[in-house]
Amino acid sequence: MSFQIEQQDANTLNIIFSGRLDMDSVAKLWQPCLSAIKQKPPRKLLIDAENVDYCDGAGIALLQALQMQQMTGKNSCTINGLKQDFKNLLIEKEQQQIKVEAKSSPKHRLLENLGRIGYGVAQDLRNNIVFLGILADQLCFVCLRPSKIRWIDFWKAMEDVGPRAFPIVALIGFLIGLISTFQAAPSFGQFGAQILMVNLVGLGLVREMGPLLTAVLLAGRTSSAFAAEIGTMKINQEINALNTMGINPIRFLVIPRILATMIITPFLEVFLIIFGLLGCFAVMSSLGYSWDAFIHQLNQAIKLQDYIGGLIKVFVFGWVIAGVGCLNGLKTTFDAQAVGRSTTKAVVSSLIMLVILDGIFAIVYYILGI
Amino acid sequence: MNKKPIIQVENVATRYDQKIVLEDVNFEVYPGEVFIISGVSGCGKTTLLNNMIGLLETFSGNIILDGDSIVYANEVRRLFILRKVGVLYQGGALFGSLSLLENVQLPLKELTTLPDDAIAAIAHNKLKMVGLDNFSNYMPAEVSGGMQKRTAIARAMALDPKILFLDEPSAGLDPSTSAELDQIIINLSKTLGITFVIISHDLSSIYRIGQRVIFLHQGRIIAEGPPEVLRSHQNPMVERFFNRKPI
Numbered sequence: 001m002s003f004q005i006e007q008q009d010a011n012t013l014n015i016i017f018s019g020r021l022d023m024d025s026v027a028k029l030w031q032p033c034l035s036a037i038k039q040k041p042p043r044k045l046l047i048d049a050e051n052v053d054y055c056d057g058a059g060i061a062l063l064q065a066l067q068m069q070q071m072t073g074k075n076s077c078t079i080n081g082l083k084q085d086f087k088n089l090l091i092e093k094e095q096q097q098i099k100v101e102a103k104s105s106p107k108h109r110l111l112e113n114l115g116r117i118g119y120g121v122a123q124d125l126r127n128n129i130v131f132l133g134i135l136a137d138q139l140c141f142v143c144l145r146p147s148k149i150r151w152i153d154f155w156k157a158m159e160d161v162g163p164r165a166f167p168i169v170a171l172i173g174f175l176i177g178l179i180s181t182f183q184a185a186p187s188f189g190q191f192g193a194q195i196l197m198v199n200l201v202g203l204g205l206v207r208e209m210g211p212l213l214t215a216v217l218l219a220g221r222t223s224s225a226f227a228a229e230i231g232t233m234k235i236n237q238e239i240n241a242l243n244t245m246g247i248n249p250i251r252f253l254v255i256p257r258i259l260a261t262m263i264i265t266p267f268l269e270v271f272l273i274i275f276g277l278l279g280c281f282a283v284m285s286s287l288g289y290s291w292d293a294f295i296h297q298l299n300q301a302i303k304l305q306d307y308i309g310g311l312i313k314v315f316v317f318g319w320v321i322a323g324v325g326c327l328n329g330l331k332t333t334f335d336a337q338a339v340g341r342s343t344t345k346a347v348v349s350s351l352i353m354l355v356i357l358d359g360i361f362a363i364v365y366y367i368l369g370i
Numbered sequence: 371m372n373k374k375p376i377i378q379v380e381n382v383a384t385r386y387d388q389k390i391v392l393e394d395v396n397f398e399v400y401p402g403e404v405f406i407i408s409g410v411s412g413c414g415k416t417t418l419l420n421n422m423i424g425l426l427e428t429f430s431g432n433i434i435l436d437g438d439s440i441v442y443a444n445e446v447r448r449l450f451i452l453r454k455v456g457v458l459y460q461g462g463a464l465f466g467s468l469s470l471l472e473n474v475q476l477p478l479k480e481l482t483t484l485p486d487d488a489i490a491a492i493a494h495n496k497l498k499m500v501g502l503d504n505f506s507n508y509m510p511a512e513v514s515g516g517m518q519k520r521t522a523i524a525r526a527m528a529l530d531p532k533i534l535f536l537d538e539p540s541a542g543l544d545p546s547t548s549a550e551l552d553q554i555i556i557n558l559s560k561t562l563g564i565t566f567v568i569i570s571h572d573l574s575s576i577y578r579i580g581q582r583v584i585f586l587h588q589g590r591i592i593a594e595g596p597p598e599v600l601r602s603h604q605n606p607m608v609e610r611f612f613n614r615k616p617i
Contacts, residue, residue, distance in 0.1 A: 156467075233465075236461055236463055237459040237460070237461060237463040238463045238464075238465055240425060240457075240459060240463065241457065241459060241463040241525075243425060244423050244424075244425065244452055244455065244456075244457040245452070245476070245477045245480070245481070245529075246449040246452045246453060246477075246481055247476075247477065247480045247481065252480070
């Protein structure tokens, strides 16, 4: 492929192409050709394509770009000698140049934008409340008629949420117990109160870290999984199929998952606490404390109400995590990124809800003296 | 026709936000008929189907299915109306975690009080009707697209509906599988008297099974009649569509 630029006269510029105008050659020609007419736009541009043997989409694009460049300056552009086969492509391309009206985005004023955001938040809140209402209604329904629960889904969800999460829960629990004790050891050692580290880690795990860490792990594992699973079902029109069969998708899909999560989460929390305490004991034993001393100190530090408070907390957390995951799955739209967006939203919303609920629990427990 | 219509669509209009998707849509479907809703992509066919099965609210107008308005029905009534209706979605919408038999059994298990033996027998019969009784224990992922659609038809028929809505049944199928599916539709219509409302733009299928067709364009019905008549319709767009020419 070769090209030549000739200044015919003061107003006319000739660009002569020969050989192949294909992707490879156009890649090299594009910049020099366009910059030649950009720097000093001629009144008349003559493109000589008589010796062009082959012209593909890239070649046509180059010719069109030259034409367009000329037209923006209200100058003329003529293509001569282009073979009929290639000309057809050019004409087709020209026809495709339908004026696409840019979607004008209205310039909203600040107040209007705030109103829109507020409306969106209120809509979300309304949807969540409606969902909670439907959920409560369906939970009551299945409590009265347990045969209406999809037990297969319930056991499957139970297995997914519980035993499959056990290794990660155990590992995180052990490491948290171990690291917290290890970090606290020097400070407590200065006062000769290393045995009190059992109180710190034990109480922390039972009242706060156990429920919260279990819930955070489940938010990342379970909430996202539910959102993805139900979201994919929605995209595959399975939710529509349930609706048109007259089967309530919330009872069919959501209730088994929520029940399974609510039941299994407290067990996971207990495991996390046990492994956390084992981690704590690993450090304590290295400091010379016996198993008996450790258990004795633990018994003194933690009361039954601490355990129960933590279990109630994690039970509610389980309900929220599963509910938020399923809700986001049901709200999945039909575009390509929809499932990904739903899973992200499920995790983020779950975490926000967990923090808010944890704060509420802290206040309630303080008032109740737990 | 002297028969009373089983479906009446009266002055239906549908909007998405401010955009008009359907406008002034009127037609009737008679019992046992194979009725086709056709038109180019984006003309409002699926929206009309969603209106008819109550998945999408209409902006105005009324849709009566077997004497009951789905537009004005409350939830209880809507469920009652939907018992008379079966729907085949474009992709089949089978539940991946259930076998073909379990998929067909699902509406029977959930919505009836039949004993398990009876449910299994009914589901087997339905699968037999679509020629899949030997594949009842297969999972949806283990069978072809055509078999999935046949299973979805069997599931849609599980509760013996009076009306079956099929959304582009031949989409994604090879011509011979598509013809097989058409034959199943013809057989079911003849033997069981089921009314079919089919969304399709597959011309060979329309000519093979369609008794009456409406052609939608930009949300309005611009032609109605038997497919062979529409082939020589005075509206050039309709005529070109039914003769497979560029519009």
